[in-house]
Amino acid sequence: MASRACIFRSVLAGVAGIAAVATVAPRMLAIDPPKPQTLAGPELSAKEKVVHVMNRLGYGPRPGEVDRVAAEEGWEGWVKKQLNPDKIDDSELEKLIHDRYKWADQANILDVRKFAPEEGKGDQARKNLKDELPKVVLLRAVDSKRQFKEMMCDFWRNHFCVDSSEFDRNKTRRWTAAHYEDQVIRKYAFGKFKDMLSASAHHPAMLEYLDNQYSKAGNWNENYARELMELHTLGADRGYGNDDVKELSKILTGWRYNGEFKFEFYGDWHEPGVKKWLGYKIPQGYEAGEQAITYLATHRYTAEFISMKLVRYLVNDNPQPALIKKVAAVFKESDGDLPKVYAAIINSPEFMSRENYRSKFKTPFQFCVSALRVTNAKMDDAGETDKYLKKMGEPIYLCPDPTGYFDQAERWMDAGVLTTRWDYAQRLLRNGVPGAKVPSSFMERYSSIENHDKMVDKISEDLLAGEIGDREKKIDGKAERVIGILLGGPSFQQR
Amino acid sequence: MSNSRRDFIKSSGLVVMAGAAGFLTTDQFAAGYDFFGKGDKADGKDADKKRADRPQPPTLVTIFLRGGADMLNTFVPFGDDRYFSYRPKLGLKPGKSADAGCIPILNSKYWGINSHMAALAPLIEKGQCVPIFNAGSTDGTRSHFSAQDYMERGVPGDTLVTTGWLNRYLEATRKATDAPLRGLSALNLVPRALRGNYPVLAGNNKTSEMDLFENLYNTQNMVNMTAREGVQMEKGSRLEDFKAGIARTTVPRPLNSDQTRDIITASGSAAIERIRALQQADSTQNEASYPNGPLAGQLSAIARVIKANVGLEVAQADYGGWDHHSDEGGATGGRMGAMTHHLAEALVAFHQDLGARMDKVTVLVMTEFGRTVHENGAQGTDHGRGSYMLAMGGAMNGGKFYGTWKGLEDLDGGRFQPVHTDFRAVFAESLMKMFRVDPFQLNIFPGYKPAATDYLNYMKQLKAEV
Numbered sequence: 001m002a003s004r005a006c007i008f009r010s011v012l013a014g015v016a017g018i019a020a021v022a023t024v025a026p027r028m029l030a031i032d033p034p035k036p037q038t039l040a041g042p043e044l045s046a047k048e049k050v051v052h053v054m055n056r057l058g059y060g061p062r063p064g065e066v067d068r069v070a071a072e073e074g075w076e077g078w079v080k081k082q083l084n085p086d087k088i089d090d091s092e093l094e095k096l097i098h099d100r101y102k103w104a105d106q107a108n109i110l111d112v113r114k115f116a117p118e119e120g121k122g123d124q125a126r127k128n129l130k131d132e133l134p135k136v137v138l139l140r141a142v143d144s145k146r147q148f149k150e151m152m153c154d155f156w157r158n159h160f161c162v163d164s165s166e167f168d169r170n171k172t173r174r175w176t177a178a179h180y181e182d183q184v185i186r187k188y189a190f191g192k193f194k195d196m197l198s199a200s201a202h203h204p205a206m207l208e209y210l211d212n213q214y215s216k217a218g219n220w221n222e223n224y225a226r227e228l229m230e231l232h233t234l235g236a237d238r239g240y241g242n243d244d245v246k247e248l249s250k251i252l253t254g255w256r257y258n259g260e261f262k263f264e265f266y267g268d269w270h271e272p273g274v275k276k277w278l279g280y281k282i283p284q285g286y287e288a289g290e291q292a293i294t295y296l297a298t299h300r301y302t303a304e305f306i307s308m309k310l311v312r313y314l315v316n317d318n319p320q321p322a323l324i325k326k327v328a329a330v331f332k333e334s335d336g337d338l339p340k341v342y343a344a345i346i347n348s349p350e351f352m353s354r355e356n357y358r359s360k361f362k363t364p365f366q367f368c369v370s371a372l373r374v375t376n377a378k379m380d381d382a383g384e385t386d387k388y389l390k391k392m393g394e395p396i397y398l399c400p401d402p403t404g405y406f407d408q409a410e411r412w413m414d415a416g417v418l419t420t421r422w423d424y425a426q427r428l429l430r431n432g433v434p435g436a437k438v439p440s441s442f443m444e445r446y447s448s449i450e451n452h453d454k455m456v457d458k459i460s461e462d463l464l465a466g467e468i469g470d471r472e473k474k475i476d477g478k479a480e481r482v483i484g485i486l487l488g489g490p491s492f493q494q495r
Numbered sequence: 496m497s498n499s500r501r502d503f504i505k506s507s508g509l510v511v512m513a514g515a516a517g518f519l520t521t522d523q524f525a526a527g528y529d530f531f532g533k534g535d536k537a538d539g540k541d542a543d544k545k546r547a548d549r550p551q552p553p554t555l556v557t558i559f560l561r562g563g564a565d566m567l568n569t570f571v572p573f574g575d576d577r578y579f580s581y582r583p584k585l586g587l588k589p590g591k592s593a594d595a596g597c598i599p600i601l602n603s604k605y606w607g608i609n610s611h612m613a614a615l616a617p618l619i620e621k622g623q624c625v626p627i628f629n630a631g632s633t634d635g636t637r638s639h640f641s642a643q644d645y646m647e648r649g650v651p652g653d654t655l656v657t658t659g660w661l662n663r664y665l666e667a668t669r670k671a672t673d674a675p676l677r678g679l680s681a682l683n684l685v686p687r688a689l690r691g692n693y694p695v696l697a698g699n700n701k702t703s704e705m706d707l708f709e710n711l712y713n714t715q716n717m718v719n720m721t722a723r724e725g726v727q728m729e730k731g732s733r734l735e736d737f738k739a740g741i742a743r744t745t746v747p748r749p750l751n752s753d754q755t756r757d758i759i760t761a762s763g764s765a766a767i768e769r770i771r772a773l774q775q776a777d778s779t780q781n782e783a784s785y786p787n788g789p790l791a792g793q794l795s796a797i798a799r800v801i802k803a804n805v806g807l808e809v810a811q812a813d814y815g816g817w818d819h820h821s822d823e824g825g826a827t828g829g830r831m832g833a834m835t836h837h838l839a840e841a842l843v844a845f846h847q848d849l850g851a852r853m854d855k856v857t858v859l860v861m862t863e864f865g866r867t868v869h870e871n872g873a874q875g876t877d878h879g880r881g882s883y884m885l886a887m888g889g890a891m892n893g894g895k896f897y898g899t900w901k902g903l904e905d906l907d908g909g910r911f912q913p914v915h916t917d918f919r920a921v922f923a924e925s926l927m928k929m930f931r932v933d934p935f936q937l938n939i940f941p942g943y944k945p946a947a948t949d950y951l952n953y954m955k956q957l958k959a960e961v
Contacts, residue, residue, distance in 0.1 A: 041751075211820045211873075219872025221820050222637075226878075230638055242637060317750065358752035361759060393684045403640055409755065410690075413762045418712075419770065420683075422702040469756075471711050485704060489711045490759045494752065 041354025049075040051465045052357055055495040056314060057082060057346065058147025060370035063442065063462040079346055082148035083339055085190060090145050097139065101132050109179040110204070110261040129175035130164055131383075134396035137181065138382035141369045152189045152342065153181075154365065155313050157397075158404025159306075160184065160200045160232060162209040164397040173205040176261060177397050180205040193306060193336030194297035197232060201293055204257035210402060215253050217271040225249035227402045233296040235305035240278060247277040252289050303331040307341065314345050316356050317408040323350045358467070358494045361409035364392035366495065367421055371428055371487050374463050376442045381435030385424075388433070392420045422488035429484035446479035459483055464491055552674075553929040553957050554801050556845075556858045557661065557688060557811045558790065560838070561643060562818030564862035565876055566883040566912065568831050569612070570626050571597040574605030577903040585825040585870045596826040606896065611832040612839035618846060622893020623853070625953050628900045629881040630921060631864055631914035637878035639818065642863035646918055647687035649940050656941050661809045662691030664926055667937035669693060674806020675772040681793030681812040689811055694762075696769035705767060712763030717756075776803035783848035790814040791841040798848045801856065808930070814838065817862060821873035829874075842887060854889035855957060857925055861918060867910050868903060881912035884921055890928070890955045897951045920949045928956045 044052060050070045054061045057079065061069075069078050081088055103125065108114040112122045137157075141150045162180055165171035173180070180203050188196035200206045206224075207213045215221035225248035230236050254270030257263055265286040275282045282288045296302060307327040311319040323345075330344040345351055362370065368385050371377075389395045393412075399405050406412075427433050445462070449455040456475065459482060460468045468491045475482045475489075486492060571587045572578050579586040587596025589607045597607030600619050608616055618624040634651035636642050645651040649660030658666070665678050678695035680686055689695045702708065750758070779802040785791040793812035800807050816834060823831045838860070846853055865882030883898075899915035907913040923934045923945065934940055 214821050214873040214875075216872045221871060221873065221875075222877055223818075223820055226638060230640070236638065236641055237636070242635070245637075355751050359750055359755050361755055391683060393682075401640065409750075409758070411684075413758060418759075418763050418766050419702045422704070422708055426703060469711070471713070475707070475711075485707055485711070488702075488708065490756055490763065493759050494755055 044352060044354060044357055046070055046074065047465065048357060049352060050078065051467075052352065053079055053082075053346075054147075055358075055370075056351075056360070058151055059141055059366060060373055060495070061465075062373055062376060063445070066465050079148075082146070083343060083346075085146035085149035088145050093140070093143050093145070097136055101128075101136055103129055103132070103178065109182070110176060112175075126175040129178040133164065133178045133181060134386040135382040136178075137396050138369070138385055139379050141365075142372045142377070142379055142382075148342075149186075149189060152338075153185050155310070155407075156185045156189050156196065157181070158399065158407070159309065160196065160206070161399050161402050161404035162205045162397075163399055166398050171208060172257070172261065173208050176203070176205045176208075179203075181397075188338075190339050191337075193302075193331070193338060194294060197297045198290075198293055200232070201228070201255070202263040204261045204263070207255065207257050207263075212252055213256050215249055215255075216269045217250075217253050220246070220249040220253050220271060222246060222249045225252060228252075228293075229296065231402055231404075233302040233305065234299060235301060235308075238301045238305070243276075244278050247275040247282070248292060250275050251277060251282055251292050254286070255289060297336065300328075300332065303328040303336070306336075307331050310341065311345055313407050314342075315348075315351050316359055317410070320350065323348055360495050361412060362493050362495050363405065363407055363412055364389050364394040364421070365396070365405075367392075367493065368424065370495075371425055371492075372436055374487070375428065375438045375483070377428065377436040377438050379436055384434045385436060388420065388424045418493075421493070422485075425487035425492075426484040429480050429487070443479060446483070449479075452476070455479060456482060459486065463487075467491060549804060551801070551804055551852060551855055552806055552808055553855045553857070554807050555661075555809050555925055555929055556794075556797055556856065557809070558794075558858060558860045559643070559647070559686065559688070559811065559813050560817050560860065560862040561639070561813060561815035562862075563639060563642075563864045563866060563878055564817040564882055565819060565823065565831065565866040566628065566881070567866070567868060568823065568825070569609050569835055570628065570883055571607040571609065572605060572900075572903060573597060573599075573607050574603070575903045581868045581903065582825070582870045584874050585823055585876070587826055594826070601894065601896070603896075609832070609835045611828060611836040614843045615839035618843065618887065619893070622891055623846065623889065624842070624885060624887040625891050625893050626896055626898075627884040627886065627916060627921060627951065627953065628896060628898035629912050629914060630861075630884045630898055630916040630918055631881045633914065633917055635880065637864060637880075639863060639878075644687055646861065646863055649688075649919060649922060650942065651917075651919075653942065658691030659686070659688035660922055660939060661688045661811065662693050662695065663939045664930070664932070664934070664937070665693035665695070665809065666691060667939060668930070668932060675768050676800070676805045677808045679769075679773075679797065679800060679807055679810040681797055681810060686811050686813060689809070694765035694769070696766065696773060705770075708763065709767045712760050712767065714761055714764045717760050772805045773800065775805050776800040779803050781848050782850065783844045785844040785848075786837060786840040788837040788841065790837060791844060794841050794845040795848065798845055801849060801852060819866070819875045820871065820877060821875040823870070823875045825874075842885075846887065851889075855929075857886060857888040857890065857929055857954065859921065859925060860885035860887075861921075865912050868906060868912060869910060879911040880907050881914040884916075884918065886921070886925070886953055888954070890957055892953055892955060897953045916951065917943075917945070917949065919943050920945055920951065921953070924950050924952070924954065928954050931957070931959060 047066065047070050050066050051061070053075045054066065054069070069075070073081075103109060109129070112125050141154070144150050162173055162177055164177040165174050180200075184196060184199040184203055188199060210224035210227055211221045212224040215224070222245050226245045229240055229245065229248065234240065250271040254266040254268075255263070256266050256269065270284060270286075272284050274284070277292065282292065304324065308319055308324045311323050311327055315323065326348065327341060327344050331341050334340040350356060368389060372379065372385070386396055390398070394405050424433070428436060429438060431437055446455050446459050449458060456473055459479065460466050460473070463483070463486065468486065469489070472486055472489045472491055475485050567578065567582070568585060568587055571589070573587065573589045587607070587609060589595060589597050589599050591598070593610075595610050598610050598613055598616055599607045600616055608619070615624060619626070632642060632645055632651040634642070634645050636645070645653070647659050648656055649663070650656045661678065676696060678689055678693060680689055680695060680697040683698040685695050685697045776799045779799040781795050781798060785795045790812060797810045797812060800810070814834075816830075819830050822829055842858065842860075845858070849856055861884050862882050865879040866876035867879045870876055897916075905913060919940050923940060923943075926932055926934045926939065935944070
């Protein structure tokens, strides 16, 4: 530990470390005088606030759930619970998952011999890990009572994106992604940012996905080093240059997983000598890599970058600098304590403002999950829904870019994606999505109402808190048809 | 920033509603509106015949090779000894036998084409396909994400212009009598190059209850039909804009609920019109046999839409997976061999399928950057700078190589091929010669002022429609 202290003493002395020595300064693009965002419009009603938190911090309400929450705990009570996911009893769902997917006893997942001890069962076990991971992800998103946790897991899944390599059967991450989901994403989504970053850096799925596994002295591979700075911590072109990418890749040579899929530092693969990174002299050895990662995790730019992404995810596609600054300050002060950062966003006036109410467009994943929730669909198998997600460009654990899937409307506002939503909604209501069954008890709530207008009113209240358009009110036909089309209509695409 | 740039950004911020107006409905179009302004209306009965008789518009098809495709193992400078010392394992040796690494082209004693692409060689020999060497971006980023984005937006190093260059072409030439399907993405999503204010269809998705959804997604139903100043559909909200968002003093205004809803409505409405136009391609057939694979499927779909003659002017296909940090494969093939093979076979099938129609079609193949000239320890290559582009069609000034090549001693930073041809020069030439527009007058490449000598003159001017 003595060496650790001396390498980075000067670095950690000042948060502006990188900026002071940067060879590439962030470009200044000042054009016009500032126009601060006004929090225009009347305050949200108590009911609207409940709708807002359930749509933004979760995948939308169950039928009638808005009224129940409004009457019982209010939006503040709901948020308070959701910020402490471990205190919410979700044992029923977890038991179901563990019964249905035997491997979901996650601790020994990397050692296939332990959880599939019989001769020749290993390959099948690995195949199951790959095939069943998207189903578990979807099942939790739909049925977990820890809705906000599931929402944030999706954020981090995309931030620290790995894919489960659809085409290359030899890739380790095809099956280790299941362990990554559990031991990197879920484990730290309500912990510290730096711990999640560190866990991802040591995980076989990430080591392989961004090629650090193949990075060797004299032939270093820049992929991981680049994305570590650009996507995971500092942000694009923020105070570092291509030489810094090269040097960081040298610092991290030898970070690999071994034959047992455990992290191991391969000294023979490590680039010897001192590296010049961000203006600092970094000695050789494993510890230097650890400290480089810690340095990135605690940098001011990282606090800003992660805060920007979180505000964009939870508040508005065009995050406002003033709120980002406030949140970044909390990130920095709390040493990246994520629940505190989330709370800073949720408790801001901007989060609950009229301007930001229903201002986001659902991603395909959010759309499918919210449709399954609002119809009380019984989930036996989420595989078919994942196929629809593939058609809409967002299959689970298969994002081809290390950026992860985007959550902004712009990325998903495509004609083809919308029409697939219409198709999915109608099929779901006709019970044409295998594995997801809309229960008859749900249909009877509406089909039993004889007056058509009253039926549509009830559907509108239950499913969309009454917020539907005039033309949507005039959809004719039976309940099944009305709901199927309403879920494909413009109102249900907003959150 | 220049004034013209600033004006451009300002003006592009004014139009909110992409699909609200400004194109013909499928019925009008089928009834014979002419997208070249000849006004030859026909009544419904012989609309199909009219459509078939209507002159085919020029179509520019872009193919994006995502991941940074390696030029040196695609077009191989085997005449430069340094090539084999940079690539002891990956180097492709020339020869005529089937197991040679590369095949000399255009009687060159220096250049060969990867032998897995043998199918494409005859098109190069016949002048239907031209390689462009050391092309790329003036911005030095080696992030896939930034480099692809800069290239598709047509503004290297600039994060303020958020629309794609192909969409800006469509938008700048928009008329009330536009055909319903001027732009198409062969994927389920619209790629960046085609994103912007002009509505472009992605994929071919049908659904039941189309009439009902048409009613729900009717633009008459929008909360605010008029444009809102300062708000646009395409806003800088991607990752790089973060740096701008912090550094600059104005950021795009957030969208509120009504604006979001309007955009959703407009998007759905545009989808329906375009799907109806696209359905007309269902009656056309491919007249070539395409290989199985990701690119061929997209190209065969685009070919059928061109044959349906519904006014298609720009289309993009994507072919990802070129980021060969490891196992690139030399003479043994490997990932590079399989992928270049599919690329060549798909291009040849497309060319054959369209036959005489290729006279009005140009295919541009591009990638975000090239690779290191040295192979790495995993028998792969890392991110570089310059790479190649390919142009294919009936109007090529074919039979030679384009771009500037000064041998492998001409390196950027000792490790990369330099960029001698700005990709915008290649893009701009295609627009000028195919569509007879002045891209600079239309400000399709904001901030770009090429000299006449910057153009490669790789293609001929298409004849004007009579």
